[in-house]
Amino acid sequence: MARQGILVDRPYERLTGEQVQLIHQSSMDILRDPGLISFNKEAVEVLDGHGAVIESVAGDHRSWKVSLPEQVVVEALKSAPRTVKLGARNPDNTVVMHGDEPKVYLITGSETNIWLDVDFPTYVHKSDPAREIKVPEFKPRRGTVEDLCQSARVCEHLEMVDGFIRNVNIQDRDITEQNKDVNKYFASLNNNTKHFMSGLTSLDQLDNVVRMAELIAGGEKALEDNPIISFITCLVKSPLQLVQDTTDTFIAVCRRGLPVAVSSSPQAGTTAPIKEAGIMAQINAEVLAGITLGQLVKPGTPVLYGSVPVRARMDTLNDSYGAIETSQYNIDCVQMARFYGIPNYSTSGVCDSKIPGQQSSVERLFSDIVVAMAGPQYLHCAFGLLDCNSVFCLLQAVLDDAHFRMIEFLLRQPRIDQAEMEVVLKQIRTVAATPQKLYINYIRPVLRSGELSGIYPFEGSGEADQVFELAHERMQELLAMPVEHIDRETTARIFEEVPGILPRLNVYEREN
Amino acid sequence: MSKDTIAAIKENVIQGRKTQEDVGIDDTLAGTPGVMELMEQALEDNISPQSIITEGLTAGMEVVGEKFSSKEYFIPDMLASAEAVGAAMDVLKPVLEKAKVETKGRFAIATVKGDIHDIGKNIVAILLKGAGYEVHDLGIDVPAEKIVEFVREEKPGYLGLSALLTTTMTEMGVVIGALKESSLRNSVKVLIGGAAVSDEFAREIGADAYCADAFSAVRALDSYQKAS
Ligand code: B12
Numbered sequence: 001m002a003r004q005g006i007l008v009d010r011p012y013e014r015l016t017g018e019q020v021q022l023i024h025q026s027s028m029d030i031l032r033d034p035g036l037i038s039f040n041k042e043a044v045e046v047l048d049g050h051g052a053v054i055e056s057v058a059g060d061h062r063s064w065k066v067s068l069p070e071q072v073v074v075e076a077l078k079s080a081p082r083t084v085k086l087g088a089r090n091p092d093n094t095v096v097m098h099g100d101e102p103k104v105y106l107i108t109g110s111e112t113n114i115w116l117d118v119d120f121p122t123y124v125h126k127s128d129p130a131r132e133i134k135v136p137e138f139k140p141r142r143g144t145v146e147d148l149c150q151s152a153r154v155c156e157h158l159e160m161v162d163g164f165i166r167n168v169n170i171q172d173r174d175i176t177e178q179n180k181d182v183n184k185y186f187a188s189l190n191n192n193t194k195h196f197m198s199g200l201t202s203l204d205q206l207d208n209v210v211r212m213a214e215l216i217a218g219g220e221k222a223l224e225d226n227p228i229i230s231f232i233t234c235l236v237k238s239p240l241q242l243v244q245d246t247t248d249t250f251i252a253v254c255r256r257g258l259p260v261a262v263s264s265s266p267q268a269g270t271t272a273p274i275k276e277a278g279i280m281a282q283i284n285a286e287v288l289a290g291i292t293l294g295q296l297v298k299p300g301t302p303v304l305y306g307s308v309p310v311r312a313r314m315d316t317l318n319d320s321y322g323a324i325e326t327s328q329y330n331i332d333c334v335q336m337a338r339f340y341g342i343p344n345y346s347t348s349g350v351c352d353s354k355i356p357g358q359q360s361s362v363e364r365l366f367s368d369i370v371v372a373m374a375g376p377q378y379l380h381c382a383f384g385l386l387d388c389n390s391v392f393c394l395l396q397a398v399l400d401d402a403h404f405r406m407i408e409f410l411l412r413q414p415r416i417d418q419a420e421m422e423v424v425l426k427q428i429r430t431v432a433a434t435p436q437k438l439y440i441n442y443i444r445p446v447l448r449s450g451e452l453s454g455i456y457p458f459e460g461s462g463e464a465d466q467v468f469e470l471a472h473e474r475m476q477e478l479l480a481m482p483v484e485h486i487d488r489e490t491t492a493r494i495f496e497e498v499p500g501i502l503p504r505l506n507v508y509e510r511e512n
Numbered sequence: 513m514s515k516d517t518i519a520a521i522k523e524n525v526i527q528g529r530k531t532q533e534d535v536g537i538d539d540t541l542a543g544t545p546g547v548m549e550l551m552e553q554a555l556e557d558n559i560s561p562q563s564i565i566t567e568g569l570t571a572g573m574e575v576v577g578e579k580f581s582s583k584e585y586f587i588p589d590m591l592a593s594a595e596a597v598g599a600a601m602d603v604l605k606p607v608l609e610k611a612k613v614e615t616k617g618r619f620a621i622a623t624v625k626g627d628i629h630d631i632g633k634n635i636v637a638i639l640l641k642g643a644g645y646e647v648h649d650l651g652i653d654v655p656a657e658k659i660v661e662f663v664r665e666e667k668p669g670y671l672g673l674s675a676l677l678t679t680t681m682t683e684m685g686v687v688i689g690a691l692k693e694s695s696l697r698n699s700v701k702v703l704i705g706g707a708a709v710s711d712e713f714a715r716e717i718g719a720d721a722y723c724a725d726a727f728s729a730v731r732a733l734d735s736y737q738k739a740s
Binding site for chain 1: 588649
């Protein structure tokens, strides 16, 4: 058993075949000239051995100019798997993605610094004290490991969430750069049985993290068959630079053969051309460079074509996920990844808005619907994220889940075939012969079959907008639901073998 | 035995199964007797029409009403149950007449002249029939004279008028005026409904009640029953 995903039978595409070819060819040109600047020596050595042209920049032996001939990229792409399996602690939550199949899986993300609490204080009307309303109040604070546990728990129960990317940056006093990785992995894996993806804070924790995953999966071989964890690495810094440390991490992860998303996040206007043609040619070149490196390190390494293109905000030059072009770039990237047959990691739903509200709803739905329609396999759809990925709010995540249920419905294929048509023709003839001329009797067989979409799930009873209150009730229900933790014995072994996990995360110790 | 049949009638009303072909809510019931088949059985067994109505049909409809209020049921469920009850009442009609038992009353309903909207009117008709009233549907675009004639000839205790257009709602006042002229106004309670009209408008034209939906129509008529 695996998760179903949402099959988008006829994906929405913006680019013509010629435009796809043109982007591809231009990316190849870019990789040759100007090529990349690599700040990572190992990457340079790997690429050098496979036909890239290397030139030391300013002779400092810390950065190199790398010119990648088209042939090197084309050859490397051949070994990138078309099918990538992301395992899960509960095998029913496995995600299997095919690069040529537009089936969408919905994933949380990213690492936010701020956790937004929500409360509903009552306000009294000044001139008519009998009139009261509840107004949501959002209070930001720094995220903690307990918050990450809560988020993982709620995301376990959000039905539309297919996989979990750690979405809270844990900033407790006792979290250090050294113990951060093991704690975020443990907090997430222990409270969520879906696939888990994260970036690494320090490369020297890779062994510990992988060991933890092996213990949970049931050994080294078991982890290979059921890769319950995967990594995301932004090894390319736009424009066209291979970063020192993340590239180290990327190479190390590839050597392990665990799935990894090669992501690039250029910003149109600042780190990429403001023109669509420019950002597309560049991001495609950047992602292909990463995939090429990964395949040269270990042919067959499961990779995702990770595209996080955004447009710059003109008032601040920050990322603007709310910009409509951001969705257009993402849709284009989905199409490019499909052209190469490699599963795509795309982004939707991130918004500029700082708190849940009308702006956040419009911004996120605007991109959620259209990017999902493009058929990316692995959609980082920002459950709960606000303020361009820097804020996480559980209430928003609950709303997003409900909205994705609606999007899933929207993407259903039409049920029109001969058999169906015969049934309805019979209904039409029958009803035409009755005095009342109503089809209402035929509603009932489909009323509870799941064939009809529901009304908005957080609609209030009166005229007042009760969306937040009702979603908050739902959030409390989800928080109260139990999750299946890692079993006692495995937990004990993890605490024994993996150093640095905070004792308070051990649910079995807490019981005593 | 008779208890079982009555209980089964009630259950099938709740399920909205008029005949054995109907699926109902709980699909395990498909193929088992529905309200119509059970009615036959009940009459064969000489169960009194009163028990059938109060303990079977009405008791079932009450549960349906509760389920609707608690949002477990939707309008199509309610209508299916009401239709089953309405069909059962048709079967009982000759029996009741023979036994000189009175129905809850006669209700005539029409969409007024110039207006062809009838979805709401039909729903009101189905539901009132299901609530035990004898319903006469005069149709759509019905001129005042025709309505007056029906009231004179058939003497319904209740008259329902439906209008959805601001241009046709005035026709309701015309009907009431014509009833007055024919000295029939006091013989019949007039209920009005439809998107165009309101409580205020009902008072203005001298109607007895405005009903926002079919359920308030049932409530209004039932309240007249109690009062009389
Ligand atoms: C469906 C519909 C139609 C359908 C009707 C199909 C049919 N078989 O009835 C069609 C497409 C044919 C139609 C035509 C027109 N329509 Co039209 N129609 C509607 C619509 C969208 C829904 C009505 C409906 O069926 N609702 C569902 C039912 C279940 O609700 P209901 O009718 O309100 O009934 C409930 C209660 O009101 C109450 N009730 C109703 N009647 C009665 C009677 C009694 C006795 C009681 C107790 C209770 C009761 O109980 C019912 C059940 O709960 C309304 C919009 C609206 N807000 O109502 C416009 C509406 C009524 N239509 C409108 C218009 C303008 C027209 C047309 C003139 C359009 C045109 N330019 O051709 C024509 C009119 C033709 C004519 N001469 O009548 C306008 C009227 C505006 C106005 N000026 O008043 C409306 C309000 C839409 C709008 N906002 O513009 N229409």
